[in-house]
Amino acid sequence: MTTRLRVLDDGAWISVDDHREVRVSELWRLDAPDFCGCDLADLVVENFQEVGVDGSRVEVRVYGQCIECGASGITGWLPVGRVRADEFVELDRSCVRRERRE
Ligand SMILES: [Zn+2]
Numbered sequence: 001m002t003t004r005l006r007v008l009d010d011g012a013w014i015s016v017d018d019h020r021e022v023r024v025s026e027l028w029r030l031d032a033p034d035f036c037g038c039d040l041a042d043l044v045v046e047n048f049q050e051v052g053v054d055g056s057r058v059e060v061r062v063y064g065q066c067i068e069c070g071a072s073g074i075t076g077w078l079p080v081g082r083v084r085a086d087e088f089v090e091l092d093r094s095c096v097r098r099e100r101r102e
Pocket residue numbers: 036037038040041042066067068069070071
């Protein structure tokens with residue numbers, strides 16, 4: 001099984017197996033102490049930088065801005081969903097996302 005992951009439209013969409021699945025302008029909650037000083041950052045996702053897969057876990061690096069403190073920048077790898085039986089299942093939008101530790 002191969003999963004085709006792409007960033008489309010200058011970072012506006014993530015495509016999984018040629019379906020547009022996730023778009024920017026969402027608000028994600030991050031537990032990412034390296035990104036800003038907030039305990040939980042409220043990140044406006046402005047641009048997808050890279051998409052990858054780690055096992056069944058689909059991950060992205062995004063450019064965004066924390067609406068709590070105003071910090072902006074590029075995150076580490078964050079989970080966006082899973083591939084299960086060839087189907088992409090997006091993470092619940094209200095979940096708290098943690099950066100993968102290298
Ligand atoms: Zn912040």
